Amino acid sequence: MVSNTFIFGLFTAIILLLSVILDRKKTFLGLKKGAKMLFNILHPFLNILILISLVLFFIPDYLIVNSLGANSGWLGFIIAAIIGSITLIPGFISYPLAAALLKQGATYSVVAVFMTTLMMVGIVTLPLEIKYFGKKAAILRNILNFIAAIIIGIIIGWLI
Amino acid sequence: MIKHIKNYMWVILFIIFSIVSYFMGFKPGQMIYSNFNEFFIEMISFIPFLFILIGLFDVWFPKEMLEKHIGQESGIKGIFLVILLAMLQAGPLYGAFPVAYLLHKKGASVKNIFIYLGAFSSMKIPMLGIEMGYLGIKFTILRTLISLPLFILIGYMMERFVGKNFKVKDAKV
Numbered sequence: 001m002v003s004n005t006f007i008f009g010l011f012t013a014i015i016l017l018l019s020v021i022l023d024r025k026k027t028f029l030g031l032k033k034g035a036k037m038l039f040n041i042l043h044p045f046l047n048i049l050i051l052i053s054l055v056l057f058f059i060p061d062y063l064i065v066n067s068l069g070a071n072s073g074w075l076g077f078i079i080a081a082i083i084g085s086i087t088l089i090p091g092f093i094s095y096p097l098a099a100a101l102l103k104q105g106a107t108y109s110v111v112a113v114f115m116t117t118l119m120m121v122g123i124v125t126l127p128l129e130i131k132y133f134g135k136k137a138a139i140l141r142n143i144l145n146f147i148a149a150i151i152i153g154i155i156i157g158w159l160i
Numbered sequence: 161m162i163k164h165i166k167n168y169m170w171v172i173l174f175i176i177f178s179i180v181s182y183f184m185g186f187k188p189g190q191m192i193y194s195n196f197n198e199f200f201i202e203m204i205s206f207i208p209f210l211f212i213l214i215g216l217f218d219v220w221f222p223k224e225m226l227e228k229h230i231g232q233e234s235g236i237k238g239i240f241l242v243i244l245l246a247m248l249q250a251g252p253l254y255g256a257f258p259v260a261y262l263l264h265k266k267g268a269s270v271k272n273i274f275i276y277l278g279a280f281s282s283m284k285i286p287m288l289g290i291e292m293g294y295l296g297i298k299f300t301i302l303r304t305l306i307s308l309p310l311f312i313l314i315g316y317m318m319e320r321f322v323g324k325n326f327k328v329k330d331a332k333v
Contacts, residue, residue, distance in 0.1 A: 004297050005205045008292060008297065012209040015213060015216060016216065018177070019216050027219075030212075032209035032211050033213050034218075035215070037211055037215065038208070045203075046181065047171065054192055057195060081325040102295070108299060115291075115297075116307070119281040128257065132257040140318065140321055144314045144317060146284075150308070152307055
């Protein structure tokens with residue numbers, strides 16, 4: 001965690017320095033915009049952290065470990081893909097949730113397929129999508145993205 | 161002022177709950193607080209940097225500038241711009257459908273519309289920052305690098321399968 005923060009901080013510092021050298025006024029404007037956005041997002045974000053802290057307390061560890069943990073194998077992978085495809089969980093909730101799953105023994109592969117299907121496949125929103133793109137395109141997009149999510153999950157599993 | 165207090169009502173209640181739990185020795189309350197604390201520390205070490213980056217990105221690459229070029233440009237440059245535009249957005253995937261309609265109206269190709277949706281779903285900058293905070297830089301970079309060629313491929317496949325007579329309708333009700 002310390003090294004992650006350090007790398008990210010260093011990266012930010014380099015970009016910031018570059019921006020200051022190129023245009024001091026623009027940089028200041030950007031920082032002001034960033035601060036404003038941060039302030040806007042702070043209270044919904046804290047609320048969600050509180051909610052997850054509560055939920056994690058009530059869901060027993062073994063339930064998650066058994067169904068999605070290291071020994072859940074392909075079944076866990078498939079469960080994660082299906083839950084991810086059907087449900088609609090905003091990123092602010094799903095990332096802390098994914099981190100909690102990892103801590104409780106889920107594999108990176110399972111987390112990757114869960115996050116990717118969550119982001120790219122939307123069965124709940126399919127009717128809306130059909131209104132925009134038509135039946136054929138909407139269904140095809142979801143199928144192709146589901147396949148892509150499975151591939152991403154498998155490759156992540158190999159690499160990490 | 162009252163609005164601010166209302167916004168932070170749950171946070172204030174939670175702080176009071178945690179303090180009371182601490183002094184009363186209420187174990188579940190303490191455990192919930194330690195869950196929260198872990199998430200909070202994890203996040204607060206990241207978020208300031210993240211929003212510095214988002215702010216800078218916003219002033220250097222204004223959305224209007226990117227939108228203007230997606231209609232006319234094709235090829236690699238069009239793909240690049242469409243991905244850049246998607247990375248600047250926020251919100252869930254269904255929020256991208258109206259934007260897809262706009263892109264379509266401005267003359268973006270079928271391929272670019274679906275590449276936009278792919279990038280929107282998995283490469284939004286604020287989300288990438290949060291992902292790094294929770295799942296690590298290695299996971300985030302690997303996932304993004306694996307996803308990128310896949311959804312560009314999906315863009316090409318959609319163009320091929322759905323064809324040129326593809327239309328995006330404005331489904332506003």
